[in-house]
Amino acid sequence: MYRSHVLVCGGTGCTSSGSTKIIETLQAEINKNGLKEEVAVVQTGCHGLCALGPIVIIYPEASFYAMVKEDDIPEIVSEHLLKGRIVTRLLYTEMVTDDGLKSLNETDFYKKQHRIALRNCGVINPENIDEYIGTGGYEALGKVLTEYSPDQVIQTILDSGLRGRGGGGFPTGLKWKLAKGNDADQKYVCCNADEGDPGAFMDRSVLEGDPHVVLEAMAIAGYAIGATQGYIYVRAEYPIAVDRLEIAIAQAREYGLLGKNIFNSGFDFDIELRLGAGAFVCGEETALMTSIEGNRGEPRPRPPFPAQKGLFEKPTILNNVETYANIPQIIINGPEWFASMGTEKSKGTKVFALGGKINNTGLVEIPMGTPLREVIEEIGGGIPNGKKFKAAQTGGPSGGCIPASHFDIPIDYDNLISIGSMMGSGGLIVMDEDNCMVDIAKFFLEFTVDESCGKCTPCRIGTKRLHEILDKITNGQGTMEDLDKLEDLCYYIKENALCGLGQTAPNPVLSTLRYFKDEYVAHVIDKKCPAGVCKALLSYIIDADKCKGCTLCARICPNGAIEGKVKEIHLIDQSKCIKCGACMEKCRFGAISKR
Amino acid sequence: MKSLEELKAIREKMQGQIGIRNESSDQTRVVVGMATCGIASGARPVLTALSDAVQTKGLANVSVTQTGCIGLCQYEPIVEIYEPGKDKVTYIKMTPEKAQEVVEQHLIRGHIIQKYTIAEVLG
Numbered sequence: 002m003y004r005s006h007v008l009v010c011g012g013t014g015c016t017s018s019g020s021t022k023i024i025e026t027l028q029a030e031i032n033k034n035g036l037k038e039e040v041a042v043v044q045t046g047c048h049g050l051c052a053l054g055p056i057v058i059i060y061p062e063a064s065f066y067a068m069v070k071e072d073d074i075p076e077i078v079s080e081h082l083l084k085g086r087i088v089t090r091l092l093y094t095e096m097v098t099d100d101g102l103k104s105l106n107e108t109d110f111y112k113k114q115h116r117i118a119l120r121n122c123g124v125i126n127p128e129n130i131d132e133y134i135g136t137g138g139y140e141a142l143g144k145v146l147t148e149y150s151p152d153q154v155i156q157t158i159l160d161s162g163l164r165g166r167g168g169g170g171f172p173t174g175l176k177w178k179l180a181k182g183n184d185a186d187q188k189y190v191c192c193n194a195d196e197g198d199p200g201a202f203m204d205r206s207v208l209e210g211d212p213h214v215v216l217e218a219m220a221i222a223g224y225a226i227g228a229t230q231g232y233i234y235v236r237a238e239y240p241i242a243v244d245r246l247e248i249a250i251a252q253a254r255e256y257g258l259l260g261k262n263i264f265n266s267g268f269d270f271d272i273e274l275r276l277g278a279g280a281f282v283c284g285e286e287t288a289l290m291t292s293i294e295g296n297r298g299e300p301r302p303r304p305p306f307p308a309q310k311g312l313f314e315k316p317t318i319l320n321n322v323e324t325y326a327n328i329p330q331i332i333i334n335g336p337e338w339f340a341s342m343g344t345e346k347s348k349g350t351k352v353f354a355l356g357g358k359i360n361n362t363g364l365v366e367i368p369m370g371t372p373l374r375e376v377i378e379e380i381g382g383g384i385p386n387g388k389k390f391k392a393a394q395t396g397g398p399s400g401g402c403i404p405a406s407h408f409d410i411p412i413d414y415d416n417l418i419s420i421g422s423m424m425g426s427g428g429l430i431v432m433d434e435d436n437c438m439v440d441i442a443k444f445f446l447e448f449t450v451d452e453s454c455g456k457c458t459p460c461r462i463g464t465k466r467l468h469e470i471l472d473k474i475t476n477g478q479g480t481m482e483d484l485d486k487l488e489d490l491c492y493y494i495k496e497n498a499l500c501g502l503g504q505t506a507p508n509p510v511l512s513t514l515r516y517f518k519d520e521y522v523a524h525v526i527d528k529k530c531p532a533g534v535c536k537a538l539l540s541y542i543i544d545a546d547k548c549k550g551c552t553l554c555a556r557i558c559p560n561g562a563i564e565g566k567v568k569e570i571h572l573i574d575q576s577k578c579i580k581c582g583a584c585m586e587k588c589r590f591g592a593i594s595k596r
Numbered sequence: 597m598k599s600l601e602e603l604k605a606i607r608e609k610m611q612g613q614i615g616i617r618n619e620s621s622d623q624t625r626v627v628v629g630m631a632t633c634g635i636a637s638g639a640r641p642v643l644t645a646l647s648d649a650v651q652t653k654g655l656a657n658v659s660v661t662q663t664g665c666i667g668l669c670q671y672e673p674i675v676e677i678y679e680p681g682k683d684k685v686t687y688i689k690m691t692p693e694k695a696q697e698v699v700e701q702h703l704i705r706g707h708i709i710q711k712y713t714i715a716e717v718l719g
Contacts, residue, residue: 004647004660006616039644060617061659085630085662124617134603135610143600264600 003041005082007031008058010123012047012209013202013241014363015054019071020044023055026071030078040082046210048123050110051363053093058105058123065105067093109379110361115342117350118166118326119366122210127245130252133213139258141329142217145224146266154225155181158328160336162348167193167284167321168396168425169501170347170414176318179308180226183316188228190219191312191319193289194235194242197281198397199448200356201428204322206364207352208235208242211326212249216259216272218325221332223270226318231272234289236279246274281398281452285500286319288454299456300500321426323352343369347413355381357430358388370411373403377431388433392516396425398445398452399505401512402438421512423505437534438517439524443471445509453502460503463494467510475535479525488514529596536580539595545570547592554584554593612651616659624658624703625678626650631665638691639673645692646675649699658703671714677702686714 009015009024027042048056053067057077064087066077073091080086089097095108105111116122125132133139145154159174180188192215196204208215219231235243250272253259261269275293282288283298290312292298311317327349331339340348347369353376354364360382367376373393377383384390392402401422403410410416414424432441446468455461470487473479491507491514498504514521523529530538543554543563548570555563555571562578565571573584573593585593628634628643647660666674671688675698678684685708687698694712701707710716 002613002648002651003616004644008617039640039647061661083630084635084664085628086664125614131606131610132614134606135614137607139603140607143603147600 003039005040006060007040007042007082008045008060008123009042010046010048010054010056011044011127011241012051012054012123012206013239014047014051015056016241018054020055022071023057023069023074026074027057027078030074031082034078034083036078036082043126044128045124046122046127047119047206047364049114049119049364050093050361052361062087063105064088065093065096066091109382110363110365113371113375113380114366115350115368116366117330118207118323118352119210119364120330121214122206122364125211127210127212128248130213130249130256133211137333138213138329139217141332142220142258143264145221145332146264146268151181151225151227154221154332157332157336158225161331161339162336162343162346163324163327163331163339164347164414165321166323166327166351166426168399168423170424173320173324176308176320177222177225179306180228180316180318183309185316187230187313187315188226189312189315189317190222190226190228190231191290191293191317192219192231192233192235192325193284193286193319193321194233194239195277195284195289196236196239196322196426197279197284197452198399198426198428200354200430201397201426202354203352203364203427205239205242207322207326208239209245212242212245213253214329215246215322215325216249216253218328219272220259220263220270221328222318222320222325224268226316228318229269229271231270232275232293232312233272234275234277234283234293237276238279243274243276250274280454281448282454282500282502285502287500289319290317299454300502302499323427344411344413344416346415351412351424351427353427353429355429355431357394358384358433358436359431360385367412369413372409372411374408376412376429377408381431384431384433388435390431391434391436392432392438394422394430394432394441394509395428396423396505396508397428398448399423399501399508400425400428401508402432402441402516404516406516421508421515423508435532435534437475437530437532438513438520439471439475439530440532440534442510442513443468443475446471446506449502449506453506457497457499457503459494459497460499460506463490463498464503464506466490467494467507471510474521474524475530476537477524477528477535479521481522481525484514484518484521484525533595539580540575541573541578541580541582541585541593541595543571543573544592544594547590549590549592551589553587553589557583557587559583608654611656612654615654615656616647616651618656618659622657622680624680626658626660626703627663627676627678628660629664629666629672629674629676630662631669633665633669634672634674637672641692642673642675642690642695645695646699649696650703653699653704655699655703668714671717687712688714688717 057066057069096103155177163173164170277283283292288298288300307317350366352366392404449464450468453460491511550568560579562574650658673690675687675690
């Protein structure tokens with residue numbers, strides 16, 4: 002038994018900032034100080050505050066050390082662990098106040114969060130099934146198998162109001178009910194862990210921090226619909242998640258929590274992993290199942306829906322990682338508990354990956370209905386460098402922008418759709434006044450052009466044409482007619498594409514056209530990019546009054562575009578300038594500006 | 597594992613240990629002085645005895661932590677118990693055995709062991 006636990010984040014974020022090395026050094030220092038028998042070092046999943054990694058938390062004091070370096074370890078061990086003196090200089094600054102230390106749960110980042118799906122992330126060692134059981138793990142499965150009929154399970158999920166967290170928001174209980182209603186000799190339960198939106202990492206963090214919750218929930222789903230086999234489709238680019246899932250599956254089998262006759266109930270269930278090669282379209286349900294079958298990941302027309310004919314033509318349910326992560330808690334605490342959180346039609350909480358122009362980059366879980374302003378200004382810590390909020394992008398390449406005029410909107414499925422965006426899987430990218438919205442639309446279209454599988458023409462050719470028009474506009478060659486064409490084409494693709502990827506691909510264009518038409522017009526009519534991003538529309542100019550003739554800019558210019566002699570006013574040759582901005586950054590007199 | 601009882605047994609065993617990672621403001625805090633004076637007079641075995649006993653008994657609402665010099669070096673090892681809404685209790689010249697008693701009597705049953713407290717010993 003240990004008197005103190007040192008938790009070190011082993012999520013992808015902290016691992017890339019060196020947490021593995023931190024663990025080794027901690028262990029070495031602890032051994033050196035003879036504390037091996039008293040202090041345990043535990044590698045956990047993500048704590049959410051990825052911007053401050055590597056993160057080390059020491060219990061029972063709950064001291065949250067941020068951006069810990071290897072050199073800091075000896076001090077932490079000898080001061081905190083040996084002598085009980087908290088190393089204040091390394092604490093998360095939010096915790097340190099004038100009247101002593103604030104608890105972590107009272108900091109702005111954590112105060113407004115409500116963790117259900119992320120309940121165990123950053124708290125338990127994901128590679129140890131006993132720790133999961135210690136927090137109540139597999140109790141829901143035991144309860145369901147010994148006390149509930151499959152119909153009761155489905156009714157519980159229906160009553161909770163849980164909706165799919167992958168983006169579509171389809172009621173989970175209804176999905177299960179439909180699959181149960183179809184008779185077949187074999188049914189399947191699948192988990193969609195093919196998280197593909199740029200900047201989204203919610204599912205990865207759940208898999209890395211709490212893999213057993215997904216296994217438990219899938220077994221519950223299997224019991225509810227009458228399936229004995231499950232598949233988790235996870236992308237191979239998530240090596241830590243894959244490792245931990247493999248460990249978790251092996252441990253669950255060893256404990257008899259997967260396999261034959263679970264809890265003596267006569268119910269059999271097993272799970273296998275399938276690794277995806279990273280194609281975005283494989284996150285679409287029919288393409289995902291085609292890929293599990295061993296074929297090229299291409300979507301197929303619906304109907305038949307997966308609940309009728311899914312994987313290997315058998316009734317199948319496919320839920321997202323975060324959806325599953327909610328299930329055991331709903332069983333344990335009851336559907337009323339879950340339904341008491343959130344808004345009328347969106348119950349519970351939602352995990353968001355905050356990224357872009359925001360101080361607290363990381364992972365947050367908030368009750369549905371929390372206003373966007375609260376998420377960005379309070380939990381997210383606002384926008385760096387005092388810049389102004391321009392828009393938030395949700396739903397990745399399938400979603401849209403929320404402009405500043407809707408800054409106070411309570412986040413839920415229906416509200417976001419009503420303003421032309423969508424919940425999506427939970428990526429939330431914040432943009433400030435330095436982001437060009439036409440350029441953002443172009444970025445997402447570039448992504449969908451790359452990721453379109455090519456099966457249907459509207460998507461394969463349509464997205465390409467959309468991208469070409471956007472490219473033309475950002476190069477200053479667009480016409481007003483192009484804007485109309487752009488919009489027409491968007492609606493055409495939406496109506497005619499085969500699967501979700503194509504049907505939603507125009508959304509980034511449509512929503513930026515809706516809220517930021519003036520920026521498009523500025524590119525077309527004035528040949529100007531108001532945010533100063535589109536290079537073709539920029540020119541760098543030297544202010545003759547401020548230039549001292551120091552020659553620094555001429556020396557730094559990579560293309561020899563600046564002319565001028567010592568102590569003479571310099572001049573930029575616009576035909577040679579490649580608009581890299583190096584001269585503006587270097588000028589010590591603020592004489593260079595972009596227009 | 598074939599039964600719910602076995603699952604429950606693992607849960608109870610682990611609960612005490614993971615309970616150390618809880619954080620709530622209405623916790624009872626057991627603080628052991630672990631400066632040079634405390635360590636020299638044997639505070640470490642006291643600290644581990646307290647921590648082990650609290651985890652074994654599954655006292656989820658008790659946290660055992662350490663602090664620096666309390667200022668009464670000649671009476672170390674010192675253990676202070678802060679219960680929400682109550683006066684602080686200070687035990688002095690502790691040993692692992694006395695610590696066990698404190699867990700049994702004070703933390704579980706709520707009886708302060710007067711004979712070990714600073715008020716009683718110094719009279």
